Amino acid sequence: MVKMIDVAKRANVSTATVSRVLRNPESVKELTREKVMQSIAELNYQPNVLARHFRRSKTNTILVIVPNIANTIFSQMVQGIEETAVQNNYRVLLGNSNRNVEKEYDFLDLLRQRHVDGMILLSSRIDIDTLNELTAQFPVVLASEYLNNMSISTVRIDNRKHGKEAAAHLLSLGHKRVAHISGGLNNRISFDRQDGYLDALTEHGLKRDNRLIREGDFTFTSGYNQMQELLSLRDRPTALFAASDEMAMGAIKAAKEKGINVPEDLAVVGFDNIRFSSFFEPGLTTVAQPAVEMGSASMELLLEHIKDPNFKPAERVLKSELIVRESCGLKG
Amino acid sequence: MVKMIDVAKRANVSTATVSRVLRNPESVKELTREKVMQSIAELNYQPNVLARHFRRSKTNTILVIVPNIANTIFSQMVQGIEETAVQNNYRVLLGNSNRNVEKEYDFLDLLRQRHVDGMILLSSRIDIDTLNELTAQFPVVLASEYLNNMSISTVRIDNRKHGKEAAAHLLSLGHKRVAHISGGLNNRISFDRQDGYLDALTEHGLKRDNRLIREGDFTFTSGYNQMQELLSLRDRPTALFAASDEMAMGAIKAAKEKGINVPEDLAVVGFDNIRFSSFFEPGLTTVAQPAVEMGSASMELLLEHIKDPNFKPAERVLKSELIVRESCGLKG
DNA sequence: TATTGTTATGTAATCGTTTACATTTTATAT
DNA sequence: ATATAAAATGTAAACGATTACATAACAATA
Numbered sequence: 001m002v003k004m005i006d007v008a009k010r011a012n013v014s015t016a017t018v019s020r021v022l023r024n025p026e027s028v029k030e031l032t033r034e035k036v037m038q039s040i041a042e043l044n045y046q047p048n049v050l051a052r053h054f055r056r057s058k059t060n061t062i063l064v065i066v067p068n069i070a071n072t073i074f075s076q077m078v079q080g081i082e083e084t085a086v087q088n089n090y091r092v093l094l095g096n097s098n099r100n101v102e103k104e105y106d107f108l109d110l111l112r113q114r115h116v117d118g119m120i121l122l123s124s125r126i127d128i129d130t131l132n133e134l135t136a137q138f139p140v141v142l143a144s145e146y147l148n149n150m151s152i153s154t155v156r157i158d159n160r161k162h163g164k165e166a167a168a169h170l171l172s173l174g175h176k177r178v179a180h181i182s183g184g185l186n187n188r189i190s191f192d193r194q195d196g197y198l199d200a201l202t203e204h205g206l207k208r209d210n211r212l213i214r215e216g217d218f219t220f221t222s223g224y225n226q227m228q229e230l231l232s233l234r235d236r237p238t239a240l241f242a243a244s245d246e247m248a249m250g251a252i253k254a255a256k257e258k259g260i261n262v263p264e265d266l267a268v269v270g271f272d273n274i275r276f277s278s279f280f281e282p283g284l285t286t287v288a289q290p291a292v293e294m295g296s297a298s299m300e301l302l303l304e305h306i307k308d309p310n311f312k313p314a315e316r317v318l319k320s321e322l323i324v325r326e327s328c329g330l331k332g
Numbered sequence: 333m334v335k336m337i338d339v340a341k342r343a344n345v346s347t348a349t350v351s352r353v354l355r356n357p358e359s360v361k362e363l364t365r366e367k368v369m370q371s372i373a374e375l376n377y378q379p380n381v382l383a384r385h386f387r388r389s390k391t392n393t394i395l396v397i398v399p400n401i402a403n404t405i406f407s408q409m410v411q412g413i414e415e416t417a418v419q420n421n422y423r424v425l426l427g428n429s430n431r432n433v434e435k436e437y438d439f440l441d442l443l444r445q446r447h448v449d450g451m452i453l454l455s456s457r458i459d460i461d462t463l464n465e466l467t468a469q470f471p472v473v474l475a476s477e478y479l480n481n482m483s484i485s486t487v488r489i490d491n492r493k494h495g496k497e498a499a500a501h502l503l504s505l506g507h508k509r510v511a512h513i514s515g516g517l518n519n520r521i522s523f524d525r526q527d528g529y530l531d532a533l534t535e536h537g538l539k540r541d542n543r544l545i546r547e548g549d550f551t552f553t554s555g556y557n558q559m560q561e562l563l564s565l566r567d568r569p570t571a572l573f574a575a576s577d578e579m580a581m582g583a584i585k586a587a588k589e590k591g592i593n594v595p596e597d598l599a600v601v602g603f604d605n606i607r608f609s610s611f612f613e614p615g616l617t618t619v620a621q622p623a624v625e626m627g628s629a630s631m632e633l634l635l636e637h638i639k640d641p642n643f644k645p646a647e648r649v650l651k652s653e654l655i656v657r658e659s660c661g662l663k664g
Numbered sequence: 665t666a667t668t669g670t671t672a673t674g675t676a677a678t679c680g681t682t683t684a685c686a687t688t689t690t691a692t693a694t
Numbered sequence: 695a696t697a698t699a700a701a702a703t704g705t706a707a708a709c710g711a712t713t714a715c716a717t718a719a720c721a722a723t724a
Contacts, residue, residue: 027701053386256613380709
């Protein structure tokens with residue numbers, strides 16, 4: 001394996017100069033630089049990144065902990081992260097936790113052992129103490145979720161506001177019995193979307209009806225199951241706001257099976273705008289999260305932390321958008 | 333940052349002994365080992381992986397190049413890879429190429445610069461020469477696809493056989509006009525599935541009808557578009573074998589829009605068994621690839637290459653399974 | 665007890681870059 | 695030409711773990 005000293009010898013310079021050509025070209029005289037570049041080319045020299053990382057104690061790699069890589073939202077966020085990372089000469093190591101807390105804890109060692117320069121959490125079940133310990137020492141950004149009283153940078157959307165928007169859309173179509181299937185209530189996001197739904201009810205002069213509110217867990221199956229319960233009520237809801245598209249789809253499946261048509265008999269709005277929302281029958285009205293942008297924003301924030309360890313935790317709240325398709329019926 | 337020498341001093345041993353306790357515990361006397369372990373615990377010593385990697389010129393990290401992380405098949409394969417990797421104390425670096433050839437080439441530098449110990453390609457657009465150059469020097473495994481005359485280890489399914497199975501299922505239900513929408517024909521897999529389809533026709537005494545064969549590119553939209561063409565034929569097909577579930581779904585959407593019912597007027601079989609196949613209306617009959625197993629098998633193969641650089645390229649062909657749901661109609 | 669073999673530990677070189685500091689070269693001003 | 699400042703380059707010491715080799719401790723045997 002050809003190393004820096006070989007390049008140096010061939011170009012009649014010292015390794016210091018070769019190193020400078022690579023890392024600080026402007027600090028080397030044009031002529032010298034060319035000589036060195038030529039030697040590098042001739043010898044097909046590839047710098048040893050392991051030595052480099054060791055010496056600089058930086059890996060130019062960041063870790064992203066993903067609860068579920070198969071989920072469109074997360075993969076889009078990852079895409080945004082990657083784009084920004086590559087632009088800044090960083091690599092992205094993906095840690096797929098599969099919603100398994102232990103695995104998430106395992107990944108933290110990558111940070112502690114300085115295997116990576118920083119970490120982005122896309123939703124996390126890690127306890128606050130550990131998180132505080134980590135953020136005190138390493139650059140960490142939390143995307144999509146947020147925690148109160150935490151000194152951790154976050155990028156998120158205003159789930160409450162957009163939950164309200166979604167529910168308000170149904171209410172503005174004249175629905176009086178609007179049901180809600182929430183995400184798992186171990187999750188701040190779920191509460192926020194539900195609170196938004198409640199806000200909308202209040203604003204339209206309607207009272208909360210607990211029979212119309214059911215807890216799911218963001219999955220298709222939970223949407224399906226909870227909808228069956230809702231449909232067995234004496235007073236069926238005429239509309240549903242589901243906290244995720246998957247649950248909305250599950251709910252629609254349950255409705256169809258009972259011969260209830262969507263949107264005629266049941267108007268549905270979801271949340272997320274996953275890839276299949278537009279393919280689904282009927283096309284799903286939903287709140288589109290700017291997932292890619294959230295990814296880039298997270299990476300940008302992380303880079304600031306990496307560059308400046310004293311960077312104060314910041315919060316970026318991005319805008320979502322209600323995408324109206326067929327599942328909510330037409331205004332009337 | 334506490335380092336090995338600190339641990340050594342506290343335990344009254346040399347760094348060599350500490351290192352041995354960490355890497356070769358059985359070569360150290362019980363008593364000494366305990367002393368060292370205690371120092372490690374007391375000082376909360378975390379070995380510097382950068383130094384370790386540099387010294388051993390091994391990273392215990394492998395790279396997986398994924399064409400599209402959002403695709404269920406690929407994310408499942410990744411899951412299988414990760415499981416096996418973690419069991420063997422390896423980390424997985426994900427390179428999301430987004431079907432962008434240039435990005436794939438970029439990732440290869442990670443291998444050349446020994447940033448990773450090996451690489452798994454989940455379908456690849458990299459040219460044969462480059463691939464040959466790499467496999468000669470580094471451990472590489474190709475999953476899901478394969479190439480002729482290549483000295484590269486592969487893990488795949490028998491696409492031709494299973495394509496035949498899918499088409500044969502439709503033929504055995506009595507259909508005479510079975511259409512096929514293939515994947516992009518820049519891709520071996522697409523040819524194989526199509527050849528399987530043709531095999532099935534032959535076996536059922538039917539002739540190839542080119543008007544019934546159309547080229548898609550695995551996406552929903554291409555399935556939708558190609559189906560529109562097929563439906564405008566004088567003699568409409570009564571059945572369709574699509575080379576991917578997404579295309580099958582797109583095709584079904586196109587059919588529904590023309591008032592053609594699935595499966596009554598059009599029987600459909602897809603390929604892949606992605607997550608949404610079971611949620612779709614109607615439930616999609618499809619060929620389920622053992623994606624997770626393919627991932628593990630790839631990682632196992634890669635580990636063999638890493639351990640033994642003289643390991644001969646091997647091929648593992650795994651079995652797929654036809655999953656019958658509603659979209660193909662009942663036998664009769 | 666002396667001899668030999670075995671096991672456990674220590675010493676110090678090594679991996680290949682980077683970079684603080686020292687030195688040389690070049691440019692600028694007098 | 696000389697003095698001084700600025701720019702370019704070189705020298706050599708890091709970075710922190712691993713490991714070949716040397717040595718010491720211990721055990722087994724005659």
